[in-house]
Amino acid sequence: MTPSDYVASSLLIFGTLFFFAGTVGLLRFPDVYTRLHALTKSDNVGLGLVIAGLAVQAESWFVVGKLLLIWLLVLLAGASVAHLIAKGAMRRGVQMWKR
Amino acid sequence: MEALTLLQWTFDSLIGLGLMWLAWRALASPQLFRAVVLFVAFGLLMALAWVRLDAPDIALAEVAIGAGLTGALLLAALARLTTAEKAHNEADQSGKRNHAVRTSRWFPAALLLMVAAGLAYSVLSIPPSSAGLSVEVAANLDISGVSNPVTAVLLNFRGYDTLLEILVLLLALLGVWSLGGSPSQRAAPAGPVLDTLARVLTPVLILLAAYFLWVGAHAPGGAFQAGAVLGAAGVLLLLAGWRPHPGFMQLPLRLVLVAGPGLFLVTALFTVVMGRHLLEYPPERARILIVILETAEALSIGTTLAALFRGERPQEKERQ
Numbered sequence: 001m002t003p004s005d006y007v008a009s010s011l012l013i014f015g016t017l018f019f020f021a022g023t024v025g026l027l028r029f030p031d032v033y034t035r036l037h038a039l040t041k042s043d044n045v046g047l048g049l050v051i052a053g054l055a056v057q058a059e060s061w062f063v064v065g066k067l068l069l070i071w072l073l074v075l076l077a078g079a080s081v082a083h084l085i086a087k088g089a090m091r092r093g094v095q096m097w098k099r
Numbered sequence: 100m101e102a103l104t105l106l107q108w109t110f111d112s113l114i115g116l117g118l119m120w121l122a123w124r125a126l127a128s129p130q131l132f133r134a135v136v137l138f139v140a141f142g143l144l145m146a147l148a149w150v151r152l153d154a155p156d157i158a159l160a161e162v163a164i165g166a167g168l169t170g171a172l173l174l175a176a177l178a179r180l181t182t183a184e185k186a187h188n189e190a191d192q193s194g195k196r197n198h199a200v201r202t203s204r205w206f207p208a209a210l211l212l213m214v215a216a217g218l219a220y221s222v223l224s225i226p227p228s229s230a231g232l233s234v235e236v237a238a239n240l241d242i243s244g245v246s247n248p249v250t251a252v253l254l255n256f257r258g259y260d261t262l263l264e265i266l267v268l269l270l271a272l273l274g275v276w277s278l279g280g281s282p283s284q285r286a287a288p289a290g291p292v293l294d295t296l297a298r299v300l301t302p303v304l305i306l307l308a309a310y311f312l313w314v315g316a317h318a319p320g321g322a323f324q325a326g327a328v329l330g331a332a333g334v335l336l337l338l339a340g341w342r343p344h345p346g347f348m349q350l351p352l353r354l355v356l357v358a359g360p361g362l363f364l365v366t367a368l369f370t371v372v373m374g375r376h377l378l379e380y381p382p383e384r385a386r387i388l389i390v391i392l393e394t395a396e397a398l399s400i401g402t403t404l405a406a407l408f409r410g411e412r413p414q415e416k417e418r419q
Contacts, residue, residue, distance in 0.1 A: 073303070076296065076299065076300070077296070077300075080292050080293065080295075080296040083292045084292065084293060087290065087292075
C-alpha cells in the first residue's frame with residue numbers, strides 16, 4: 001500500500017463512522033427535528049470524507065471534479081430537504097421534544 | 100482474492116435479503132405513507148443490485164424512475180387519497196371485516212404461485228453459461244450507429260420495443276387525463292428555500308439530461324434516463340409553485356407529448372416505405388437518426404412524467 005492508499009482508507013473509514021453516528025441518531029433520537037439534525041450534520045460531513053477518500057484515489061482531475069460536484073449537490077439537496085421536512089412537521093403541529 | 104469474493108458474496112446476499120424484506124414490508128404495511136417510503140428505499144437498493152450486476156444503465160433508470168419519479172407520483176396520489184383513506188378507516192372500525200374479501204385472497208395467491216413456478220422454471224432452464232444475444236449485438240455494433248450496446252439494442256435492434264414502451268407512457272397520461280384528473284390542491288406557498296432549490300437545480304438538471312442524452316451513444320445513459328431527469332426538474336418546478344404559460348398548455352404541450360412516439364412512428368413508416376424492415380435504419384444515417392429520436396423521446400418522456408405528476412388535464416380553451 002502506498003501512502004495515498006493509507007490516506008484514502010483512513011478518510012473512508014472516518015466517513016463511514018460519521019454515517020454510522022448519523023444512522024444511530026436517526027434511530028435513537030426522540031423526535032423528527034433532532035433526527036434531522038443527526039442526519040444532515042453527519043451525512044454531509046460523512047459524505048465529504050468519503051468523497052475526499054475517493055478523490056485521493058481518482059485517476060484524473062475530471063473525476064475529482066465530478067465527485068466534488070456530487071458532494072455539493074447532496075449538500076444543497078440535503079440541507080433544503082431537511083428544512084422542508086422540518087417546516088412540514090412544524091405546520092402539522094409536531095411538538096418539539098422536551099426533556 | 101478469496102476474502103474479496105466472500106465479502107462480495109456477503110454484500111450481494113445482504114442486498115438480496117434486504118430487497119425481499121423491503122418488498123414484503125412495503126406490501127404488508129397498513130400505513131400507506133410508510134409503504135411508499137419503503138417502496139422508494141426498495142428502488143434505491145434495487146439500483147445497487149443492478150450496479151452489482153454490471154448494468155449501470157438499468158441502475159440509472161431505476162433510481163430516476165423507479166425510486167424518484169414513481170415515489171413522487173405515489174406521494175402525490177397519497178396526498179389526494181388521504182381524505183378517502185380517513186373515511187375508509189372510520190368505516191373499517193365501525194363495520195366488521197368483510198368475509199368475502201378474505202376468501203377472495205386465495206385466487207390471487209394461486210395465480211401468484213403459478214407465475215412464481217413459471218418464473219422459477221424459466222430461470223432454472225437457462226443454461227448456466229449462456230452468452231445470450233450479446234455476441235450478436237457485439238458483432239453488429241458497428242452498423243448500429245452508436246458504441247453503447249444498450250443504446251444500440253434499445254434504439255436500433257429492438258427499436259420496436261422502445262416505441263411500444265413510450266406509447267404505454269403516453270397512454271397512461273391519456274388515461275389519467277380521461278379520468279378527469281383530480282381537483283387541484285391548493286398547496287401551501289413554496290417558501291424561499293424550495294424556490295431557491297428549484298431555481299438552482301433546474302438548470303443543473305437540464306444540463307444533466309443533455310449529458311445523459313449525449314453520453315448514451317457510447318456509455319450508460321440515454322433517452323429514458325434523460326427523460327426521467329427532465330421529469331424530475333418538472334416535478335420540482337411544479338412543487339415550487341411554477342406553472343407553465345397557459346398558452347403552452349394547449350397545442351404546444353400536446354405536440355411535445357407526442358413528439359417522441361410520433362417521430363418514432365414516422366421513422367418506422369419511412370423505413371418500411373423505403374423498402375427496409377420496420378425501424379431498420381440505413382447504417383450510414385443510424386447515428387444521426389438515433390440522436391434525433393432520443394432527443395424527441397427524452398423531451399416527451401420528461402413532459403409526460405411531469406404531466407402525470409400534475410395529474411390534471413389542462414383546461415381547454417372555449418371553442419367559438
